[in-house]
Amino acid sequence: MGNCCAPAKLEHVDELKPRDLIGTSIRDSKTFTLNPADFIQIKTRPITKDYLLGEVLGRGSFGEVCIATHLLTNSKRAVKIIYLNESNTKEVDKLTREVSILKALDHPNIIRVYDVYKSQSKICIVTELCTGGELFDRIQKMKKFGENQAAKYMLDMVSAVMHCHDQDIIHRDLKPENLLFENEDQNAKLKLIDFGTSRFVTPEKKLNKAIGTCYYMAPEILTTSYNKQVDVWSLGVILYIMLSGTVPFPGKNDQEIYSKIKGAPLSFGQQAWQGVSEEAKILLRKMLDKNPNTRFTIEQVFNDNWLQSRGMAKVPDRQLEVSSLQNLTSFRTHSRLQTAIYTFIVSQILDNSHFDKLREVFTNIDKNGDGFLSMDEIHKAIDSFEFRVNPENIFKQCDTDKNGFINYSEFLTATVNQQQAYSKGNLKNAFKNFDKNDDGKIDLQELKESLGTSQSDSIVRKMLDEADTNKDGMIDFEEFVQHMSRYSQEITENA
Structure with missing residues (x-):
């Protein structure tokens, strides 16, 4: 982990x-x-x-x-x-x-x-739980990757880092050991981990504490203040290693490595680089530019022609994309409580096996790779299948945090197989989680505790009243299921 x-x-x-x-x-x-x-x-x-x-x-x-x-x-x-x-x-x-x-x-x-x-x-x-091991392990096993495989993995990493940078988060310790494969499958998704040295940092603010792992540290970390561009450098080092099986700035000790990072030119002279395309090397020169002001930004890396052509994820099955967009355009919740329960089930109960194909659809719609679906991206997606739906109506239903985008979890909540996800078994598990004292009922305090500190007392009271049909000030399981089934008419019995 x-x-x-x-x-x-x-x-x-x-x-x-x-x-x-x-x-x-x-x-x-x-x-x-x-x-x-x-x-x-x-x-x-x-x-x-x-x-x-x-x-x-x-x-x-x-x-x-x-x-x-x-x-x-x-x-x-x-x-x-x-x-x-x-x-x-x-x-x-x-x-x-x-x-x-x-x-x-x-x-x-x-x-x-x-x-x-x-x-x-x-x-x-x-x-x-990620069971596929570290990217580092696969590099050791494979020695180096072909360009298509390396680009595919890099595109996963770049998208994750772009999501961080878009929210003013700098990772600061990007390395193959901090990238895990979801499972052992050859095409398993990479997951970025270890945010212990990460920081929220605004564009005008720079950091000055030298931190990270020596092989992957940008030169400015060693000499002056720095910003998000250090993450781009680290990704460049990872890409260099994946394509060649060697580090760009080797050394016998940390001081020699630091010295080369600051002063040695980037080299592709080793035999390991024979057969690697010039386009890949051009991208590496842009990512491993010692000047952070002229170094590629994470957005420029994502839009690089070599990375896009070599690493682009496979296009989702057309029927899957159609059904996902149909679910997205038709998704409705009739109450705030339903919205909360659906969100809880997707984010806290379901595992990734429910989302494998939906991730492909999400990535395909997310053209700029930032992990958010904009109004324009949704509009283009539904237009491509000639859905006659106003995107604003989709956002009214799906953008539950009102940030002006459809986040990944919001997309999953709307597009996941409703009968499987919102089955009676999963509703029962959600109810048990909200029923803190296990007395078979959810009272006002339990509902408020389950929702965290984000909701006002008046809103939580209204949410409870939505399902409390017998007006005893609590929601029992029968009321809970009855209320939830107003959207999903066929609640299956399987968990």
């Missing part, structure tokens, strides 16, 4: 925000907005109430990473555990910052966080 880390005190996890934490700034007592991050809260109960901890994947000086089974859904997830003591306050800070940043990100190539637990002795971060 790599590091799931971050700084700021854990109690202040919600303070840092990108793009106004995707909608939180416009929330008021009369406005209902919702983001999947709302469901990621700090829980003080023992993690063993919700997870069965299993095989340890790795241990470090301050904690460990293990596989865990989610008791509610029986799905496998990864848990990073940091044990609290006076000697590891920096690790705790890193973990806290990482949670803040991961809550802000919503992208098919960025690790998904599910839960956060804190006790007097430890902090636990639960994320999706």
Whole structure:
């Protein structure tokens, strides 16, 4: 899993925000907005109430990473555990910052966080489990990749980093060890992990602390202040390694490596570069430009002809794309509670097996690769299939955080197979999660706690009233299912 880390005190996890934490700034007592991050809260109960901890994947000086089974859904997830003591306050800070940043990100190539637990002795971060190993492992096994494969992987990385940069997040430690494959399949998706050294940074602000892994550090990190451009350099190093099996600036020790990064010219003279196209080398020269002001931006990298032609994801099956767009254009929720429950199921209960093909559709619509679907991108997608739908109506239903874009999770919520996703089994699991004291009913306090701090008391009261047909001030499971089935008329019995 790599590091799931971050700084700021854990109690202040919600303070840092990108793009106004995707909608939180416009929330008021009369406005209902919702983001999947709302469901990621700090829980003080023992993690063993919700997870069965299993095989340890790795241990470090301050904690460990293990596989865990989610008791509610029986799905496998990864848990990073940091044990609290006076000697590891920096690790705790890193973990806290990482949670803040991961809550802000919503992208098919960025690790998904599910839960956060804190006790007097430890902090636990639960994320999706990636079983395909590190990109580093595949590089060691393959020695080097062909141009098409390297470009495909790089396009995944660039899109993830562009999503970060678009929200003023700089990663600062991009390397093959921090890129995991979702599974062992040859065409598995890459997931960017380890945001412990990441920062929110505005365009006018620069950072000056030297941080990262020496082979992948940009020259300006070693000499002066720096900005997001250091991530482009790191990606350039990764691409160089994938295409040649060697690092661009080798050395016997850190000082020799740093010296070459700052002063040595980029070389393609080794035998490993025979047969590699000039177009690939041109892109590398742009990414590994020692001057950050003339170095390619992440957007320029994404739009590079070699990267697009060699790495473009396969076009989704036409029928799948049609059905996905049909779901998107017809998606309706009849209440704020339905919106919240659907969002919860997609972001907290369903695993990636439900989304494999939908990710291809999302990526195909997301022409600029930033991980957000704009009004223009949606308009072009529905026009290409001659759907006669006003995109503004789609946004009214699907843009639940009101940030002016359709985020990845919002897209999945609208396009996922409704009968499978919103089955009675999944509704039951959602109900159990909201029913904190397990008494078979959801009261006002439980609903508010489940939604986090983003909703006002008046909105939460209205949400409860929407489903509380017998007006006893609580929602029982029968009322819950009845209310939810107003949209999905055929709730299947299977989980």
